[in-house]
Amino acid sequence: MSEAKPGWKSLPENDALAPGTADKFHTGGWRSEKPIWNEKTCIQCMICWIACPDVSVTVKDGKMTGFDYDHCKGCGICAFECPTKPKSIVMETEKK
Amino acid sequence: MPTLAKTGNEAMAEAMRQINPDVVAAYPITPATEIVMIFASFVADGLVDTEYIPVESEHSAMSACVGASAAGARVMTGTSSQGLALMYEILPIASALRLPIIMSDVNRAISGPINIHCDHSDTMAARDFGWIQIFSENAQEAYDNLIQAVRIAEHPKVKLPTMVTTDGFIISHCMEKIETLEDTEAKKFVGERKPEVSVLDIEHPVTLGALDLQDYYFEHKVQVADAMRNSIQYILEIAREYEKQTGRKYDLFEKYQLDDAEVALVALGSTAGTTKAVVDELRAKGVKAGLLKLRVFRPFPAEEIAKALANVPAVAVLDRSDSYNGQGGPLFTEIRSALYGKAKTPKLINYVYGLGGRDVTLDELRTVFADLKKIDQMPAYNYFGVRE
Numbered sequence: 001m002s003e004a005k006p007g008w009k010s011l012p013e014n015d016a017l018a019p020g021t022a023d024k025f026h027t028g029g030w031r032s033e034k035p036i037w038n039e040k041t042c043i044q045c046m047i048c049w050i051a052c053p054d055v056s057v058t059v060k061d062g063k064m065t066g067f068d069y070d071h072c073k074g075c076g077i078c079a080f081e082c083p084t085k086p087k088s089i090v091m092e093t094e095k096k
Numbered sequence: 097m098p099t100l101a102k103t104g105n106e107a108m109a110e111a112m113r114q115i116n117p118d119v120v121a122a123y124p125i126t127p128a129t130e131i132v133m134i135f136a137s138f139v140a141d142g143l144v145d146t147e148y149i150p151v152e153s154e155h156s157a158m159s160a161c162v163g164a165s166a167a168g169a170r171v172m173t174g175t176s177s178q179g180l181a182l183m184y185e186i187l188p189i190a191s192a193l194r195l196p197i198i199m200s201d202v203n204r205a206i207s208g209p210i211n212i213h214c215d216h217s218d219t220m221a222a223r224d225f226g227w228i229q230i231f232s233e234n235a236q237e238a239y240d241n242l243i244q245a246v247r248i249a250e251h252p253k254v255k256l257p258t259m260v261t262t263d264g265f266i267i268s269h270c271m272e273k274i275e276t277l278e279d280t281e282a283k284k285f286v287g288e289r290k291p292e293v294s295v296l297d298i299e300h301p302v303t304l305g306a307l308d309l310q311d312y313y314f315e316h317k318v319q320v321a322d323a324m325r326n327s328i329q330y331i332l333e334i335a336r337e338y339e340k341q342t343g344r345k346y347d348l349f350e351k352y353q354l355d356d357a358e359v360a361l362v363a364l365g366s367t368a369g370t371t372k373a374v375v376d377e378l379r380a381k382g383v384k385a386g387l388l389k390l391r392v393f394r395p396f397p398a399e400e401i402a403k404a405l406a407n408v409p410a411v412a413v414l415d416r417s418d419s420y421n422g423q424g425g426p427l428f429t430e431i432r433s434a435l436y437g438k439a440k441t442p443k444l445i446n447y448v449y450g451l452g453g454r455d456v457t458l459d460e461l462r463t464v465f466a467d468l469k470k471i472d473q474m475p476a477y478n479y480f481g482v483r484e
Contacts, residue, residue: 008315008322013255014194015308015316016293019301 022071027054031074033091037066042088048078097342098276104267107235107274108174108200108260109134111242113144114282117198118169118289121149121160125179126212127264128202132174154179158186158197165195166304168294170246173197176264177204177218184222190257191226191320193305196249196289197257199227200242203365203416204264205452213453214264216364217417219393220426226320228258228327229394231364235272238262240344241391243277246286247334254327255292256320263366265453277342285341324395331392348397350389351404353379357386359468360405360442362431363414364390367449367456371414374461385465390427398434405435410468411442418448424477443471449480456481 044064049057056072058065079089102110108131112120120139122132139148147164151157157173165171175183180201190197205211206218219229228248232238241260249258262268277285293302308316328348335346350368353375354360361371368389378385388404388411405411413432415425423429428446435441447464450456460480467474 005311006315008318011312011315011319013319013323014293015192015305017303017306020303020306 026070028068028070028072031069031072032094033074033076034069034094035067035072035074035076035078035089036092037064038088038090041084041086043084045083047081047083048089051077051081053077097278100274100276101271102235102239102274103130103269103271104232104235104238104262105130105202105269106134107239108242108262109138110276111239111282112172112200113138114277114279115170115172115198115243115246115286116144116283117146117172119147119149119161119164119171120173121151121157121164121171122173122175123151123154123157123179125154125176127204127268128174128176128179128200130268131200131202135174154182155186158183158190161197162186162190162193162195165190165197166193166294167296168289168291170250170289171195171197172199174200174202176202177206177212180218180222181206184225187222187225187227187257189305192316194255194320194323195257196255198242198245198249199257199259200238201259201261202264202268203261209452211452212264214266214366215416215451215453216261217451219259219261220417222259223394223426226256226324227394228254228256228324228331228392230258230260230392231390232260232262232267233366233368233389234267235262235270236274236344237391238267239274239276240338240342240346243282243285244331244334244338244346248327248331250289251327251330251334252290252292254323254330256323256327261365266366275342275344281341285338328392328395328397331395346391348390348392348400349404350387350391352387352389353384354386354388354404354408356384357408358384358410359465360386360388360408360411361414361461361464362388362390362401362405362411362427364393364416364427367414367416370456370458371461374458374465377458378462378465383465393427396430396434398430401431402434402438402441405431405442406438406440408442410471411444412464412468413444413446414464415446415448416450418451424448428477445471445474445476445478447478447480451482454481
């Protein structure tokens with residue numbers, strides 16, 4: 001962790017960096033509410049997958065399989081948009 | 097070499113036509129409106145290949161310039177006064193990302209009170225945003241400076257956005273005889289931009305403009321300062337190359353009858369031309385008057401100015417913008433700092449003048465030269481041309 005940081009003489013100019021990915025940067029810790037998926041009532045409409053701004057609805061073989069809690073920020077859009085009655089995604093307060 | 101009758105705005109638009117930038121994003125504002133208006137007609141008439149983006153504000157104009165420049169395009173824009181002020185938020189982003197955007201700014205007073213005429217308060221307020229700033233005395237210099245600005249901004253050791261200014265109305269709307277390069281010569285001189293990175297290059301992806309906090313922001317800012325300091329040599333190098341092609345000599349500043357002067361003024365822009373007339377008149381009467389006309393305000397050539405003024409006993413610095421009870425106008429404070437601690441320095445006073453386009457007369461400049469004879473009795477910070 002204590003690797004020496006480059007000074008201004010060696011730092012790449014332009015503030016141009018190698019392409020990064022948020023994959024390694026876990027933002028799920030910001031969450032105050034988490035989405036809970038009910039597989040039994042889910043109709044696999046994929047609306048939550050389309051609506052999720054953080055690509056945190058996980059999908060396998062064309063089917064919704066749950067959430068990537070490392071990156072889900074708990075915005076609740078998936079739960080809001082879920083069209084089933086009762087909802088197949090509900091928000092729960094994160095336990096401390 | 098074509099000889100044309102052009103206003104300052106037309107001269108800058110003509111330079112832009114020859115430069116044929118990839119992208120121009122602009123929003124019209126008096127007195128710079130014509131520059132992009134004329135250029136837009138070049139686009140409409142198919143005389144240039146430019147992608148012209150008529151945005152909804154100057155904030156958007158500079159934002160579009162940043163995006164296009166980050167994509168690797170050669171980008172130009174033009175503005176003035178409040179328009180430049182609306183760009184302020186984006187100007188330091190352009191320099192921090194080292195994007196060589198080229199801007200023509202027609203110097204105009206910052207409102208309020210609302211005013212559309214010349215002073216330098218617009219670009220002076222932008223002096224700490226990491227942009228190279230080059231002033232022009234007349235339409236010829238506006239044309240020449242804009243052509244050179246492309247090379248300066250895009251020089252691989254510089255990579256800083258550059259603004260070339262003219263005095264609102266006095267130069268922007270005054271028709272003069274200018275000499276231009278042939279289109280082919282201009283095209284050859286400016287060459288093509290060779291960007292080191294492009295956000296559209298999917299083979300070599302980069303992250304540009306990432307969050308830069310306590311641990312890296314400072315280093316990036318020092319890089320801008322260092323590039324600015326180093327740009328002096330490349331500005332001179334490009335000026336020499338331009339001189340070879342055109343016979344017109346450019347430097348960081350022009351010394352007009354300065355070497356043996358006993359009284360001298362320092363001025364920017366069109367006032368330098370008026371001062372030359374007074375210097376000639378005084379010289380004919382045996383008064384050793386001189387002028388230092390500063391061309392490059394950023395980077396500020398402190399050592400060079402200190403050397404040029406070392407043997408002049410009395411100097412008045414003319415500021416066409418005020419710092420409102422700072423220690424003089426911005427040009428004065430820079431020059432006084434440049435001289436501080438030097439073995440040989442002139443006595444120095446400051447005049448703030450010409451705000452909001454207030455006319456600058458030969459008589460006023462004669463009075464300033466006369467004041468220099470009694471410089472010991474003068475306060476440091478003065479005004480001329482204002483009613484008391």
